[in-house]
Amino acid sequence: METTARNERDEGLxxxxxxxxxxxxxxxxxxxxxxxxxxxxxxxxxxxxxxxxLQETWMAVLSAAESFQPGNARGWLFSIARRHxxxxxxxxxxxxxxxxxxxxxxxxxxxxxxxGDDLAAAxxxxxxxxxxxxxxxxxxVLRDVxxxxxxxxxxxxGLSLPATKSRLHRARLAxxxxxxxxxxxx
Amino acid sequence: xxxxxxxxxxRCMQVLAELGDYIDGELASERRSQIxxxxxxxxxxxxxxxxxxxxxxxxxxSREEIAPTLNAELLWKARGAV
Numbered sequence: 001m002e003t004t005a006r007n008e009r010d011e012g013l014x015x016x017x018x019x020x021x022x023x024x025x026x027x028x029x030x031x032x033x034x035x036x037x038x039x040x041x042x043x044x045x046x047x048x049x050x051x052x053x054l055q056e057t058w059m060a061v062l063s064a065a066e067s068f069q070p071g072n073a074r075g076w077l078f079s080i081a082r083r084h085x086x087x088x089x090x091x092x093x094x095x096x097x098x099x100x101x102x103x104x105x106x107x108x109x110x111x112x113x114x115x116g117d118d119l120a121a122a123x124x125x126x127x128x129x130x131x132x133x134x135x136x137x138x139x140x141v142l143r144d145v146x147x148x149x150x151x152x153x154x155x156x157x158g159l160s161l162p163a164t165k166s167r168l169h170r171a172r173l174a175x176x177x178x179x180x181x182x183x184x185x186x
Numbered sequence: 187x188x189x190x191x192x193x194x195x196x197r198c199m200q201v202l203a204e205l206g207d208y209i210d211g212e213l214a215s216e217r218r219s220q221i222x223x224x225x226x227x228x229x230x231x232x233x234x235x236x237x238x239x240x241x242x243x244x245x246x247x248s249r250e251e252i253a254p255t256l257n258a259e260l261l262w263k264a265r266g267a268v
């Protein structure tokens with residue numbers, strides 16, 4: 001579904017369940033709970049807390065719906081999820097990639113190296129994601145796995161659009177570095 | 187350390203900086219054409235760009251379909267209790 005249409009649908013559902021329409025909540029829940037679950041699962045180290053975080057998130061969504069400001073429904077939803085997930089974040093695996101220059105990130109990712117075009121296996125990709133610090137992993141999950149627009153990701157993360165795009169690019173390079181261990185000399 | 191070359195009027199470092207926007211289709215057409223020309227003349231950047239696009243594609247394809255496990259009806263009934 002096209003982004004604008006999807007956002008209008010979601011805003012309409014939020015406004016309806018804020019006004020007491022239970023069916024609208026059920027519809028909104030069915031649309032977004034799987035995505036929230038994937039996000040939370042990718043961000044926390046213990047699977048045992050996933051349901052707790054999701055329950056807290058959905059209760060907070062129900063409480064906050066009346067004050068929802070139309071504009072970016074999915075960003076709003078995930079900003080709530082993020083607040084409830086943050087205290088359970090996995091420990092950082094390393095220094096944030098923001099501290100490194102783009103050139104260093106590129107070199108670690110294999111820029112200027114010769115390698116084949118073989119793709120990472122799915123388990124390698126998951127393992128590599130798990131090795132990244134949470135800020136890096138989070139933008140990749142929202143933007144590339146869940147298919148958020150840059151605007152939606154920016155709203156969810158509380159970042160400006162340029163900062164979101166910069167974090168995304170750096171995160172992709174950091175992931176490539178994880179998938180290219182033979183040239184990862186950071 | 188690889189060489190930062192100028193090809194088609196753009197240096198490799200500039201291509202690296204704009205690669206995300208290029209892959210995401212967020213560049214103006216003129217800039218996109220400039221980078222296309224660089225990639226045609228620079229094996230180094232073309233290979234790296236291909237790998238970058240592959241990794242993004244892998245991420246997009248990695249999404250698992252899962253069903254909700256919480257009960258929306260119970261959540262609705264519990265609203266206002268917290």
